[in-house]
Amino acid sequence: MAFVNDVIDRLRCVLSAGALLASTEELKPYECDALTLYRQLPLAVALPADEAEVAAVLRACAQARVPVIARGAGTGLSGGATPRPDAVVMSLARLNRIISIDPLARTARVQPGVRNLAISEAAAPHGLYYAPDPSSQIACTIGGNVAENSGGVHCLKYGLTVHNLLALRVVSIEGEVLEIGSHALDAPGYDLLALLTGSEGLLAVVSEVTVRLIPRPQCARVVLAVFDSLAAAGQAVADVIAAGIVPAGLEMMDRSTIAAVEPFVHAGYPLDAEAVLLCECDGTAHEVEEEILRVEAVLSRAGARECRVSRDEAQRLRFWAGRKAAFPAMGAISPDYYCMDGSIPRQRLASVLQAIREMEGKYGLRCSNVFHAGDGNLHPLILFDSSIADEVARAEAFGGEILELCVREGGSITGEHGVGLEKINHMCVQFGSAELEAFHAVKSAFDPHGLLNPGKAVPTLHRCAEFGRLHVRGGNVPHPELPRF
Amino acid sequence: MSELQSLQERIRAAAAATQPLRIRGGGSKDFYGRALAGELLDVSALSGITHCEPTELVISARAGTPLAVLERELSAHDQMLGFEPPRFEGRATIGGAVASGLSGPRRAYCGAVRDFVLGVEMLDGRGQLLRFGGKVIKNVAGFDVSRLMAGSLGTLGLLTEITVKTVPRPRAECTLRFEMDQERALESMARWATRALPLSATAWHDGALYVRLSGADAAVRVGREVLGGEVISDAEQFWDSIREQRLPFFAAAQELWRVSLPSHSPELPIPGPAMIEWGGSLRWLPGPQDSGTLRELAARFGGHATLYRARVNPPEGTFQPLLPAMLLLHKRLKAVFDPQGILNRGRIYPAL
Ligand SMILES: Cc1cc2nc3c(=O)[nH]c(=O)nc-3n(C[C@H](O)[C@H](O)[C@H](O)COP(=O)(O)OP(=O)(O)OC[C@H]3O[C@@H](n4cnc5c(N)ncnc54)[C@H](O)[C@@H]3O)c2cc1C
DSSP states (O other): OHHHHHHHHHHHHHSOTTOEEOSHHHHGGGSOOSOTTOOOOOSEEEOOOSHHHHHHHHHHHHHHTOOEEEESSSOOSSSTTOOOTTOEEEEOTTOOOEEEEETTTTEEEEOTTSBHHHHHHHHGGGTEEOOOOOTTTTTOBHHHHHHHTOOOTTHHHHOOGGGGEEEEEEEOTTSOEEEEEOSSSOOSSSOHHHHHTTOTTSSOEEEEEEEEOEEOOSEEEEEEEEESOHHHHHHHHHHHHHTTOOOSEEEEEEHHHHHHHHHHHOOOOOTTOSEEEEEEEEESHHHHHHHHHHHHHHHHHTTOSEEEEOOSHHHHHHHHHHHHTHHHHHHHHSSEEEEOOEEOOGGGHHHHHHHHHHHHHHHTOEEEEEEBGGGTEEOEEEEEOTTSTTHHHHHHHHHHHHHHHHHHTTOBSOSSSOOTTTTTTTHHHHSOHHHHHHHHHHHHHHOTTOOBSTTSSSOOHHHHHHHTOOOOBTTBOSSTTSOOO | OOHHHHHHHHHHHHHHHTOOEEEESSSTTTTSSOOOOSEEEEOTTSOOEEEEEGGGTEEEEETTOBHHHHHHHHHHTTEEOTTOOOOTTTTOBHHHHHHHTOOOTTHHHHOOHHHHEEEEEEEOTTOOEEEEEOSSSOOOSSOOHHHHHTTSTTSSOEEEEEEEEOEEOOSEEEEEEEEOOHHHHHHHHHHHHTSOOOEEEEEEETTEEEEEEEESHHHHHHHHHHHOOEEOSOHHHHHHHHHTTOSHHHHHOSSEEEEEOOTTOOOOSOOSOOEEEGGGTEEEEESOOOHHHHHHHHHHHTOEEEEEEOSSSOTTOSSOOOOHHHHHHHHHHHHHHOTTOOBSTTSSSTTO
């Protein structure tokens, strides 16, 4: 206990008054991220105000060998920012300044606690914006986006976070500031910018981010396509890509999602449809017109019973409103829901959606699908009620089976939400022990004592042995001749 | 024994004997990076497309597959490599393209090699076969080691198979030429890039700015109307001569410096000819140059300078030196993947 008090005292010294929280009621808001299944109070919460304080906090914790968990807005869905009782949570929320916007270089330099949407708002007067747009963009921070390599509806055309970064400043666990990447298009040495993006706070703490801005397209229109079969809608997505069209966004909602959102938003989705696709085209007015025609042709050929094209901006937003309201709407129809995040080749959408359907029976739980179809990034929402005995366990088992299916189909256990605590066991399915050891070694190269967000993202081999799951290599499972779902 | 197994055996034996190895695909980039001692490890027999799913915009190939083979397959499906890597007389392989991290004219508008890498299979310096990333567009499980491999010049592992994202070939394309000096060209490229125009390449050389527009017919047509300029007829050849560095400017230079800068950095105060690409982010200068002065200048603008092509192992080093803390991190990463330090030892920096 003595050392604990020491660290807290030391942190109080390096932070300004009120920037160290240690009482139970002060710690409570930090007990979980948006994956609320996992809750835990940390030792303390540090609220540094600038990079120097970030470095001082890290130095103090490193000296005392106390783990540090970086936290942005806590909207993560995989438990990446879940505290542990022996760790200090370091919130970057106070580093929320947009340092500069350079319209001619098309860059924004921002502190890590700046909200994703705030960057686009600040760039708007110059006709520019920051493209990656997670649905949580009004709340999530750019630091969290970097740590998760977050995606969004428009990442199909404009890339993920990793494609839209130029440079980072990061602070190592020893409190040393490193400049990663550069304002040029490359930097000497290894591509540490790529390595750090998506590293879930395990390698270093991001203290500044330079993002690329792009010109806002002159016009955007969306096609709403209605399907009578989930399989046809899944195939239609693959057909759009196969036709060489890379739309700005291509999202799918299934019947149960439509039923949940339509009463909320009155977007005009037909309640009897098995699936709705939203396909957005952007660019100049002529370009959009040309692309819309091609998209409509592909979708009709794929069996869409109806294609509606947004006539104006108000209608475009109304078409999207249902997609955007999907999460809150689920909250209204089910006491709890569990949002999964796996990715698969787009050719597999139809069969995987069908398999999920069949799992609903097996687990006795409903599952709605509303997701980034164009990227092959599934977000099955498993509906459950945590007050009913064993529903949590069933929901987790259901989710786990979906993830394993994704790996078998040649995909990944996470497309954009990260591994965190939630999917740590499933890492054992996707990777063999040699790769997992390499990940641990990479972590040690940055953080020799394992103090940055320990226990997340990469499982120990011991844990995998206990979990007892079979690693599936390159889609090859033992006994491939057996039916899998 | 398969080709892969024999490479694996070679690495294992070399690791046991601490015998340095020099990895080579088509040898088209032997000039790039510091010259190496060590036994030759030829990857060219590890060749062939292993997975081509045109409907997914994804292709996988063994590392020694010539880019030409890959591109031929892709063009049959109206697709291409978005990063337009140099093919260097057809000798370049996909493994070498990824390991060197060199991208072509489209880089500033479409992305770099690393932006298209989805997954790699590799042999580390112990001869272990490792797989990172995969064949899907979105995948954030584990650290992104596959992108880390792009540009690591074989110092972290021998790439054996690579999966990249491909892009549909643009439906229309057109290149415009404008007579203007360097200062105005830099200013124009920066200004045009802030507008919603379908730019796909820019280059300035010898008093003329070239701008390529690619995309939907309508977008290219409108872009042309907005920008003006004179449409050039041999556009494909022109961009190839830049991509393959066949322009007389490149051939004439004994030494060639590649200066990477924030796009809107001003004209460098260095007399003599220059060639600019990537909206101003990439500036080529013929050598010899005073490396200290040039690197200091580049660093002042926030960039760096590479002695891209030179006589063997110049004392000033090929790449801009790293700060001590960064170099330490690089050494630790090298030790993760190649603890004996046998793979392309010293190709980037003597310490790696
Ligand atoms: C309703 C809803 C919708 C969502 N939609 C999407 C979506 O469309 N696409 C998508 O990709 N995600 C989505 N998410 C998930 C989440 O918003 C993203 O993962 C987001 O990037 C997390 O940002 P944050 O600031 O909340 O980070 P947190 O949740 O606070 O932290 C996330 C991880 O990042 C680390 N971290 C945070 N800041 C730093 C830093 N400065 N340095 C180092 N590590 C750091 C943490 O340790 C943790 O591991 C959604 C979440 C919700 C609740």
